[in-house]
Amino acid sequence: MxxxxxxxxxxxxxxxxxxxxxxxxxxxxxxxxxxxxxxxxxxxxxxxxxxxxxxxxxxxxxxxxxxxxxxxxxxxxxxxxxxxxxxxxxxxDAFVLDLLAWLYNDGIGTKKDKKKAFEIYNKAFALYLHDAENGDINAMGEVACYYKNGLGISKNPKKAFVWTERVAEKIQTGESLAKLAYYYETGYGTERNIDKSSELYAKVIDMCSAEKLFDIAEDFAYSDDKREKEQAHRWYSLAAEKGNAKIIKDVALYYDMEENVSKAMEYYEKAAVLGDIDAMTILGDFYYYGYDIEKNYAKAIKFYKKAFELGNADKLKESYEDVIFENIADMYSSGGYGIEQNISEAYKWEMRAKKSLTKIMIKRSNINTDETTKIIEPAQIKDEINGHLS
Incomplete structure (x- = not known):
């Protein structure tokens, strides 16, 4: 709009x-x-x-x-x-000018106007530079970013490197050192120095938790520069090596969004092994719907059931529980893709789906449970299933 x-x-x-x-x-x-x-x-x-x-x-x-x-x-x-x-x-301040420039640049809420964006970025840069020269760490990082990306000014790799180095020297955080390491590795704005970059990378890996490594990956992930994408993949991989199930699942979600199915599946499966219920349900979906892979009902049912067993209907999101049960019922009902048709199993899971849906409806409408348990009768469900299967 x-x-x-x-x-x-x-x-x-x-x-x-x-x-x-x-x-x-x-x-x-x-x-x-x-x-x-x-x-x-x-x-x-x-x-x-x-x-x-x-x-x-x-x-x-x-x-x-x-x-x-x-x-x-x-x-x-x-x-x-x-x-x-x-x-x-x-x-x-510079932040709100930067924000307005971005809105003009991307045409968010207004007509796209690159010229106007450049002018406003230039005003923001002047404020950031003033604050940076007076020792503001955040402003120093922004100045480096502006020089690197040419926001409101001409690109200047050397100055981008200088300000990135100043930030790293002052605060010694994983994020600042990772950026500096990247500049040394690629020779961006400075002479290429693999020994220095390796030293900095090792320091970052040693000092950062999986969560911090994941954040570093995010800093590089959404760039159009191929080399920065490669950096993101490096840090995602390291985050996953150090990480718990949630971090590994988040890495999988990134690759899923990037439509890299093989990588996404690799990390979803690692997260599932560590007990992440969301990863299990997502894997179930992949195999049930055949998202860029061959359908495999045997694997879909395995992951869906495992998610339900571990979640015990508590950790598993109620809003999705009935969908999982419906999917399992559908697979047993139709058979194929690695399983035999099994009408009795289909009926059992359809029953669970109906009960789960009723429970959700009760919660949402705040109706007394005793008065609503008769909403769905077994005979009614059986008739519906027979009709569906006939």
Missing amino acids: IAEKSSIEYVRSSNSESIELAQTYFEKAESIRYEEDSKPEDHFPLYLKAANMGHYKAQLRVVMAYLDGDGVERDDIKAFEWCKIATESEEV
């Missing part, structure tokens, strides 16, 4: 009472936001009130809420409009 005319009626507050009230709304929203059981829809209205009264930080919260659909329906146009409003604030 593209914004043609602003849908936001906004008047900046200038009197001290309004400013104080806006701050009160913002602080209340922040307080609710970090409560243990809070929901986004609980604090969004307060952020919106504060934003409408000119509170800069509240406006940023509103922008992100509309972009993410967090506490409000996603609305790219409103996100763009609020971002423009925020850039008019006296408090405007």
Whole structure:
């Protein structure tokens, strides 16, 4: 969607009472936001009130809420409009300018305008550079990124390397050292130095948890540069070697999204061996539906049943439990792809699916269980199955 005319009626507050009230709304929203059981829809209205009264930080919260659909329906146009409003604030910083430039660059909530994006990126860069020269670590990283990608300025590999090196020297985090290692390995902005890159890689692997290694992989994963994609694969592999079932499953999800089925299956199976129920159900789906692989009902049933047995209907998402049971029933009903037709097994799993669905309906509607257990009678289910199989 593209914004043609602003849908936001906004008047900046200038009197001290309004400013104080806006701050009160913002602080209340922040307080609710970090409560243990809070929901986004609980604090969004307060952020919106504060934003409408000119509170800069509240406006940023509103922008992100509309972009993410967090506490409000996603609305790219409103996100763009609020971002423009925020850039008019006296408090405007590089972050919000960077965000507005990105919206123009990608045409999110507005018409794509590369020229406008470049101009705004240039303004953001000037602010980042000022902060970086005054020792702000985050700004240093952004300056390196701007030089590397040519955001609002000409690309400058040497300066990108210099600022990346400064960040790494100052904070010595896995992420900063991994970036520096990549520059040494590829000779980006500096003389290629394999010994130095190997030394840094070893240091990162030694100091980082599986979660941190996964985060490093994510930093490289979504680049269009083939070499950076290879870096992502390196770090995903290392994260999986160190990781628990969840990390390994997350690596599988990345390859799944990249449509690399063989790699995705490899990591899903590793996660399943370690007891990850989601990985088991996903593998079941792969073999049942034949997602870029040959259908194999024997394997699909094995993974589905294992997920159910381990989950014991608690860890297994109820919203999907009935679908799994229906799929198992369907496979036994039709046979083939590695199994014999088995009508009695089909009936048993169809019964489970019906009961599971009834349980979900009861929970959703808050109907008394005793009054609803008669919703589905065994004879009715049997008739339905016989009709389905005939």
